[in-house]
Amino acid sequence: MTVNGEERSLDLDPRTSLLDALRDDLRLTGTKKGCDHGQCGACTVLVNGRRINSCLTLAAMHDGDEITTIEGLGAEDNLNELQAAFVECDGFQCGYCTPGQIMSATGMLNEAAEGMPSHVSADLNDGVDLSDAEIAERMSGNLCRCSAYPFIRKAISSVATKEAAE
Amino acid sequence: MKPFEYVRVNDLISAAGALDEKSEIIAGGTNLLDLMKLQVMAPDKVVDITRIPGLDKIEPKGEGLRIGTLVKNADLAADPRIRTGYPVLSRALLAGASGQIRNKATTGGNLLQRTRCPYFYDPEMACNKREPGAGCSAKGGVSRMLAILGTSEDCRAAHPSDMAVALRALNAMIEIRRKNGDTYQLAMDDFYRLPGDRPDIETNLKDGEIITAVILPRPVIGVQSYRKIRDRASYAFALVSVAAVATVEHGLIQNASVAFGGIGARPWADLDVNAFLNGKEPSAELFGEAADLLLTAAITDEGNAFKTTMTRRALIAVMSEVTGLREASVGSDRVGEIA
């Protein structure tokens, strides 16, 4: 598979989740484990551009796939727009859910751009207006126990607004 | 998780060939792996069907649609044909799980997801579904998430799917491929078994059989509605959910089809309730009577008795929106004549 643009090949126990493969075999520990059961979102990565929980999939199933993790977005000294917005808006406290929030938001913005509706969309066919309530519903698969939620959404919304303007 | 053999197949024939009584298909993996990590499920072989071409399509079939088993929940909810013709299905899907999970979860996997009964999930607790004859520790336990209809002495688990509730209301059929390559269709009530004394056998799917698609009949004109009541605003399973479609003609209810989640051993529908509604003038009293009819057989305990009242109130509210007695809220969408 390709991870953050780099071809990686691994010889793994079939039981290895994509999450554990990333963390323990590729030593990409930016992706976090908060539950290992799809219940928190800390392990969110992009597979072929779409967000998924890397804990609930086998690494072996991703032969040939393109994986993007937090390390693939921007390094400490070269943050992308969304990462920088999280810092600016204080979209985290302990930082543990943060890589998952950022990856999820990246995927979510793509979904919204494709016009995917959400549970709170008043009209299923009327296009997506990323209000705070829409962002909140779409990001609800990412728990944050520090409860930085409003600030996370401010960060996402600032980037969404900028993107929409462009 | 026990060690297993991982087999990736590229067509249905090899899929069927690879399947035996100790193997499991893996599609999205979001339910199977969840349970395998806890050793609630422990197949010797895992057959990956995700690379089989063609199973991820939504295509016209008769006056309705054929949804391939590998269509992702997210894609199904967003498909324009579903949104306009079967909005109750979009709504139910969007009410379930999270964006990430819906991006992985598949149609077939969603139908076959197993109960969220906490006693089933914990190998330290006795469970007849996990281990036939072991006993049911949910009885006398914490029962908030358990079913009140279709249960048995041996099992009180609820079916957790939202999608399946909408499909039940839409009278969807499940297309199954036999081991020999034939396909046949089952109505949902024939697909899901009630627990009885064998709660471990949940469907009539036989070894080597594969779900290939779900077939939707032609859209029901009128308002369709899905309402899910849950313990938090998002990312939680239903306490009670109701899916309903109906047409109102000359002031009378037609084509009423109502299904329920959170309360049944399977995605729950009661044909007597649908029949009772049809041909009548909509009113809150009528819907209350329908609820009484639905709930006469309910078996509850202290921990889930609230579900009868909650179901009743939800049914009245949903049917009121579907029949135009009340203004539609988010979750109710109108389906017009399809050109």
Place this chain on the structure above:
Amino acid sequence: MNKHLKMDAPQPRVLDETRQGILGKGISRTEGPKKVSGSATYAGDNHPDGMAHGVLLRAGITKGKVTGFDESAAQKIDGYVGLFHGPKFIRNNAQGMADEAPVQPDCEVHYHSQPIGLVVAETFEAARDAALAIKVSYDEEGALVDPKSAPQEDQGGPDVGDLEADMGRADVTVDEIYTTEAQVSAAMELHGSVAQWNDGKLLLQSSLQMLKFNRNEIADSLGIDPENVRILAPYVGGGFGSKLGIGADAVSAAIAARDLGRPVRVIMPRQTVFDAVLRRTETEQRVRLGARSDGTITSIGHDDLVSNLEGEGFAEPTSQASQFLYAAPNRKMQQTVSRNHRTPSGSVRAPGEAVGMLGLEVAMDELAERLGMCPVKLRLQNVPERDPDSGVPFTAHSLTEALKRGAQEFGWKDRKANGARREGEWLIGMGVASAARKNMLLPAKARVTLDGDKAVVETDMTDIGTGSYTIFAQITAEALGLPIENVEVRLADTDYPEASGSGGSFGASSTGSAVFLACQSIREEIAAKCGANDFTLKDGQVTAGGKTTALSDLLDAPLSAVGEIEKGQTSEDHLSSGFGAHFAEVAVNEVSGEVRVRRMLGVFGAGRILNEKTAKSQLVGGMIWGIGAALTEEAAHDPRTGHIITRDLANYHVASHADVPEQIDTILLEERDDYANPIQAKGVGELGISGAGAAVLNAIYNACGVRVRSFPATPDKVMAGLDAM
């Protein structure tokens, strides 16, 4: 060159005189770029060479003895290394500041799913499999798991005046029972440790909040000298009390690593975190209030029943805030502890206030209703002049101002009669509650070294999301007149001076004071060097007697000082507490009883704010915990085994994004607490939760007229009230 301060007298506001202008500013977290890029390393991210993986074994009974382990099936597993158990294993996490080993029960089991051993294997997959392959045999004994029928201990409590007599005389009374369910911290980072030994010394990378205590706890558990333990915890993924004391992960990893002569990592699965990390007890609270018809409260009673396991010294101090929040001549608060075999309880964010104020502040709402009085006014009218129990004066006290300011900013005057505001099927209402959280000062040390115009701060304090990295840099930059980029903060290594640790909201003010004192010492040194007492420091330069010199020119060698703080007389003759007011607007669905919080405002007086941005984040985080406590959080116990049934994040509902409104705002009142510490700051981490849930619950009542007294107010409970109407 050290500076030690015992807080025996109020302290001058030095930090209001300094010129750098960085303290209090809402600058972004200095470690932020690491956290958003995934390069901050948490305990479980460590992976030393040769590391083996451990998975904890859980007891399948509630009470009894382990009589044997059958490893035969596990031994057949590829990569199986071995099973570890024995007398050094601990029963549960150490209580906060225990400073010694928790109970080491050997083969005894005291609650269901107690960790009883560690399975180690070459890979995580093999270890997880092996842990389920080991058959454990037990001698099972009967267990009492119901707090009501288990043996109870009377813990006493304040008893002033004659509550019973006054309740009989009072014009208006409230005498109600409120219950709260067990809760958990559920920090997003799983509790985990990586242990490795070198020359008889243990290096432990663990997810912990209070390292100086943790070091002694682990040493005592293992029976080794604390000198031989070094703990590192540079990043901790939330704690909220759950990581105050060491856990089974740390002790078992250390034991296995020593035996195996290789590093071992143990990360608790989420379910084990529920099973075996200290929870917040369920409570049953009887609140009694008596008042004259003019709204003067004459009686406050707050009795509570909580549980904990035998041998645990902690009991949720449920009535802590009730003891000083309002004045009343007759006061009685009686605590009872049930000794049962549920997962033991300990500190979870704002122990005491978080649940006690739900009872008290909902009762206040009921009293206002019965008096026919505005709930804000009732509170304002009963703000005490002095601590009602001890009679000592309060330090800075902003309850009145917070209530008034909040009512105004929130639009409280637009609050309608119960059930009078509706939008479609949603009924809208407003609620208010006071906030209070007692302020504490713990002994703390920190070293600051100034080399030219660059400073380094070193202390074993942790940053669990609380902003320690950032605010210590701000304090240092402010006190020494340096650009913030010139300050490096090194934390969470037991080789550094011993800090307070992070807990009880005392971390920033206690250890921040130590940092400040170290800077003070350096400032004195600088003064001596320029030969002037009157000087200013700014941007790396010192100005004295009209002359400006660069610090790098002034100093020919680095200056280093350790600051040390401890509490003194001021905490005897004053009561220091954070205060505030919460306002909430909710919508109640008239069909389902589902509740949505639409907006919230918290107004707080918490002394000097060290960083406006991070302080607000923590306060808002606390308010959101209040939403969870009011509406969704419930650790349900199986009635037969006591086992927690909602033991994962799908069944235990912490607030999700969708439960939190966009409008959740805070106002920080300008305040200085001169008696608290030399930086005049008080805790913020727990003040935000204290009372927040009660504002939500009171808003439900205003919205629809349903009074729920058993919390959380889940849809079924609200719906039952609606259905009865």
